[in-house]
Amino acid sequence: IAGITQAPTSQILAAGRRMTLRCTQDMRHNAMYWYRQDLGLGLRLIHYSNTAGTTGKGEVPDGYSVSRANTDDFPLTLASAVPSQTSVYFCASSMEGEGTEAFFGQGTRLTVV
């Protein structure tokens, strides 16, 4: 693994199903984030984690949950998918501190039908 990896890269999901998007980084970054990106809108923060064992809610957390059991992994779960959750999902990570940029995974394109 080099950098930050997401899986799957794309998925078509039936409404009402449960789905976990995976995110793994090997840069030992303490902060991790989940964003969704929709056409015409900026990246919107769903959940974040500043360090292993802690998580926080972002701008659009409803319908999503996360966990951070260790430094490397930050999975995002949709408990019961709805069509409005159709989006491109990006996981990102960064070190704490000023001027530290975020590194992004390649994205997961999710379609809920």
Added chain:
Amino acid sequence: GQNIDQPTEMTATEGAIVQINCTYQTSGFNGLFWYQQHAGEAPTFLSYNVLDGLEEKGRFSSFLSRSKGYSYLLLKELQMKDSASYLCAVRDSNYQLIWGAGTKLIIKP
């Protein structure tokens, strides 16, 4: 509320110069970032400004005026590969990134 404004789309000619503006209103300020995002790909970091003034990095420069809540990204000697979306993001008082919707830059030969 917090707000980041950028033009939706710009067009420029190969070899020319283009300036992409970003204005922001956020609760606190802890730096401004510019990212490049090619279609279907992840955003990648371009530049960071925390103090007023110009930061130059090769063909790309970024300017910040904190008193005006304003930044721009300047791209020189445009190449076709610069066709992409350019995202402005501000880190607020909670150290969270607030993102603009992005500016789609179209380069014509």
